[in-house]
Amino acid sequence: MVKNLKDFLDAKVAQYNQPNFIANDPVCIPHLFSKKQDIEIMGFWAAILAWGKRITIINKSKELINLMDGAPHDFIINHQEADLKPFLNFKHRTFNATDTLYFIHFLKHHYTRFNSLEDAFLPFGNRAFGQPAAGNASSTIEMNLNIESHLNHFRDYFFFVG
16 A cells, blocks of 8 residues: 555656646745745735635735735835725635735734744744754654744734734
């Protein structure tokens, strides 16, 4: 059975791990940008919207990009209240205008304080993401617990911004 599973997974790697796949998958959205913050913002947003048909997810992500005048980070940092009005009509499945406006609020809060979305995952100072605390032995269990604590920190931080 392991051989069959390995064959199956190898076939999936061959199918998906190639540039041709990117054009028709939501992962194409962050690939539209070169600025790190734009990549982070739209990669995060595309991932949040990533349920349903791939073409719909891509189109809804591109709709958000258009609403942000093609420059997500600049829009997030510099928008005015009046600039948010077009977002009142944005929805994707259960993701609605309230969700969209909260994401914009969170991202503005974060990017006015930090240069990267990576910082939203770092509850323990500037220690490298996924690395065990100094003096502790590196192990798979510890690494997993550390990753879990970073994800939990992000969740708490994301929902704390008011």
